[in-house]
Amino acid sequence: MTSQDLPETDPDTIELLEALPSTVRELVDAQYAALAIMNEEGRIIHFFFAGISEEEAGSVGDLPHGHGLLGFLNNNGKTIRVSHMGAHPSSTGFPKNHPVMISFLGVPIIRAGRNYGNLYLTNKQGAEEFTHRDQKIVEVMAEYIALAIENDRLFRAEYRLREQANFQTQSLNTMIDNVPVGILVASMPGAAIIFSNDEIKNIFNSSFEIGDKIDFSDDDITWMHEDGTSLPINTDPLSASISAKQELRDQIMVIDRENPSQTILSVDAVPIQQIDQTVLLIVINDITHIHEVERLKNEFLSMVTHDLRGPLATIRSLTQTLNHQVSPSEQYTTTQALSEEAENMSDLVDNLLNMARIESGAIPFDPESCHIIDIAEECKRQFERSRYGTSHRLHLEIHKNTPFFYADHLLVLRLLNNLVSNAAKYSPVNRDIWLKASRMKSNAKNIVVEVVDRGIGIPKSEQANIFDKFYRLATSQQNGKPGAGLGLAICQYICKLHGSILTVQSKVGEGTVFKFSFPSIG
DSSP states (O other): OOTTTSOSSOHHHHHHHHHHHHHHHHHHTEEEEEEEEEOTTSOEEEEEEESSOHHHHHHHOSOOOSOHHHHHHHHHOSOEEESOGGGSTTOOOOOTTOOOOOSEEEEEEEETTEEEEEEEEEEETTSSSOOHHHHHHHHHHHHHHHHHHHHHHHHHHHHHHHHHHHHHHHHHHHHHHHSSSEEEEEEETTOBEEEEOHHHHHHHTSOOOTTOBOOOOSTTEEEEOTTSOBOOTTOOHHHHHHHHTOOEEEEEEEEOOSSSOOEEEEEEEEEEEOSSOEEEEEEEEEOHHHHHHHHHHHHHHHHHHHHHHHHHHHHHHHHHHHHHOOOHHHHHHHHHHHHHHHHHHHHHHHHHHHHHHHHHTOOOOOOEEEOHHHHHHHHHHHHHHSTTTTTOOEEEEEOTTOOOEEEOHHHHHHHHHHHHHHHHHTSOTTOOEEEEEEEOSSOTTEEEEEEEEOSSOOOGGGTTTTTSTTOOOHHHHHTTOOOOSOHHHHHHHHHHHTTOOOEEEEETTTEEEEEEEEEBOO
């Protein structure tokens, strides 16, 4: 039952109150008796009566509104005992079909200065008016009724407070369970778990049950200073914090399990003094991703610095050589080398800019009806003008029935340029490259595009990582052709932008096939 379902008066209390008019009527020999219960605004919410049948009550009409003598009783807050109701100055008479009532005893139901309602007795049997003894009996009953109503309302108030507290506790627990940080509450001293949220269990891949003792001192855990230096072996700053009841701030915990990856955590702990004990609030944040981003940033800056410094040094050296060369053939060779190095730098800068646009969501996407032969021929023309055009041949194998498709022409051209250049980069001189397109055999509504080379190939152990940003093949280092590790990441992004996935098939020493598919038009 919720507070909305809770009745204004408890059903058991209503049953008790409903029986009281008959009881009081018999005690003081009254022909009629009634009990009115009011809410805090003074509105009657319950009206029980005895001596009148339901049919008679129905013919009278609405419940009393608190006018006349009854209104005077409400406002005065004192017992009224009269031999003739009509003679009282506040009397306003009775409504149509109302039973004749002469003598009257009205007692307010008051407790701690609050009026909960009134007891009405009329028509004393065998006498002209109710006696002083009758008044005392009814006043005692009124006190009893006031106590019953007060207990009922205190119960309902306590019920609502308890329900509100439960709701707030549930809301807090739900919020804590859904925050992306681990939270533990432990006793001090003793380190027994009082509370743990779900994220703690996810971080440590282990259950943290209430009553378990916290222990982060095992061999798989390394504690570190903020500067990255390791703390002495078997040092557990958290246990020390619990024992000393001291704060712990930005402490680094590294979990190194059997798998090759590490989990890096930031641990904060704050003692909180409660009424009967001190507890330690422990907040554990998984910062593995932040450290990985930092590592990639440092690696990226190192890579860019290295990759730009190399071409710049070569250009500077070639420029100095060119100044001392007289032979046109020597000058031509040098300018060709300068052009190639400048093109290398241009490719690197283009990829950096494109990746920056991708990550900021600023890369333009303007799809239109395209045909692969148009994009492939443009790709071939650009390839033949590039530094790879004199050392590799690009063959187009476009099936004549290949349909149109809906895509961004410039992005698909960039995709093919990157794939074809990548194929040339990792293929020995004079090895041919193929750009193929046809209807997909398993689904004729799709077209499939492939870039095939007979180059050095990609080891199977590295194939799952080649589409990651800044990932560079170990074989590229061995062949002296390191790239920025962005080209294939950009290609995969372009494919996903078109609802496709770029896949790879490769064997070391035999070559590589990159493949993607687009839905056709019609």
